[in-house]
Amino acid sequence: MMTSEEIKIADNTSQVSKKDLIKMAVNHGALGMEFSWNYPRQMHLAFCLMINPFLKKFYKNDKKGYADALTRHIAFFNITPQLAPFVGGVAVSMEEKIAKGEMEPESVNAVKAALMGPLSGIGDSIFLGCIRVIALGVGLSLAMQGNILGPILYALIYNIPAFLVRIFGAVGGYELGMKYLQKAQETGAMDKLVYAAGILGIMVIGAMSNSMVYTTLGLKIGTGEAATTLQEILDSILPGALGLGATWLFYWLLKKKVSPMVLIIGTIIVGVLGAYLGIFAA
Numbered sequence: 238m239m240t241s242e243e244i245k246i247a248d249n250t251s252q253v254s255k256k257d258l259i260k261m262a263v264n265h266g267a268l269g270m271e272f273s274w275n276y277p278r279q280m281h282l283a284f285c286l287m288i289n290p291f292l293k294k295f296y297k298n299d300k301k302g303y304a305d306a307l308t309r310h311i312a313f314f315n316i317t318p319q320l321a322p323f324v325g326g327v328a329v330s331m332e333e334k335i336a337k338g339e340m341e342p343e344s345v346n347a348v349k350a351a352l353m354g355p356l357s358g359i360g361d362s363i364f365l366g367c368i369r370v371i372a373l374g375v376g377l378s379l380a381m382q383g384n385i386l387g388p389i390l391y392a393l394i395y396n397i398p399a400f401l402v403r404i405f406g407a408v409g410g411y412e413l414g415m416k417y418l419q420k421a422q423e424t425g426a427m428d429k430l431v432y433a434a435g436i437l438g439i440m441v442i443g444a445m446s447n448s449m450v451y452t453t454l455g456l457k458i459g460t461g462e463a464a465t466t467l468q469e470i471l472d473s474i475l476p477g478a479l480g481l482g483a484t485w486l487f488y489w490l491l492k493k494k495v496s497p498m499v500l501i502i503g504t505i506i507v508g509v510l511g512a513y514l515g516i517f518a519a
Contacts, residue, residue, distance in 0.1 A: 251415075252294055253329060255408055261287055261329070262322040262407035263400070270318040277497070279315040287321065291329045295336035305342065306332060312346050316353050317360025322403045324352050326410025333415075354444070368398055443481060450480035455518035468518065 261267060266286030273282045285307060292310075296303035316324060328349060334340040376391025454468040471478055490500060511517035 252333065253291065253411060257291070258322075258326060258329070258407040258411055259404055261290065261325055262403040264290070267322050267325070267403060267407075270316075270321050278311065278313045280318075280321065281311045281314045284314045284321060284325065285310040288325050288329055288332070292332060295332055299336070302336065306335075309342060309346055312349075314349060314353065316357050317364060319364055319399045319402045320356045320360040320406060323406030323410040324349055324356070326407045326412075327352065327414040330411045330414030354440075364395075364399065368395055443477075450483050452479045452483050453518040454479065455512075455515050466518075 264287060266283045266289065269286070270280045270283045274280060288310060289307075292303060292306045296306060310328070314324075328345055331340060331345040331348065335342050335345065372391045372394035375394060376387045378387070379390065380387030454466065454471070456467040457464045458467060458470070459465055468479070487500060491497070508517065
């Protein structure tokens, strides 16, 4: 049983309290989402650190289960940092079910992948496109006049909403996850949820492959003004096909245990030679 200071969130068997979730929303993982950012998996380590206290609690008597959970949560993850605790709350509610054997482990990453894209679109628009601009406008106008309130108001205007979203997001994500998961299990909708989340996750990864993998062919067909590039032909058939193909090639090579360093060096060599020979657009 929890102490009186810990407020129950779900049912009497829940191991999670609001106090725990608030701590998660401001721990070193949640606040360090971009500290260990990298291209292959982006915010995966920080997300894993953020929810790690719960994983230790859920799997305290199951070393293999704990190791499997850590492995699950170092999968690719990227989102507006302020909304990461919301996804963390949902993931914690699912891991609690997984630890009890009430849910398939694969479902949690499918749901995480489904949430990343839509929430990032909303979060980037609000925090980067709106709140940050307002905070800078107020802060800079005062700072240019030599007013000490400039940097202070900038920090307050930007960070107060950010921390409120982090805290309420963590609690809300857990509560939403528990309520929906329980309802989904009762109605048998969980399989449909995981299937739909998997489809959405694949769409997000495909879109990211198109926007983040820059591969353009420079080869031309025809002569003079009538000449057209092979890239234009491919784009007319399936835009982004080359970037997606390159992504799957790297994925296949990584599954074949090819060293990432070999892939990086090989990509540089192929890119330089391809641009020199006119295969790739310079």
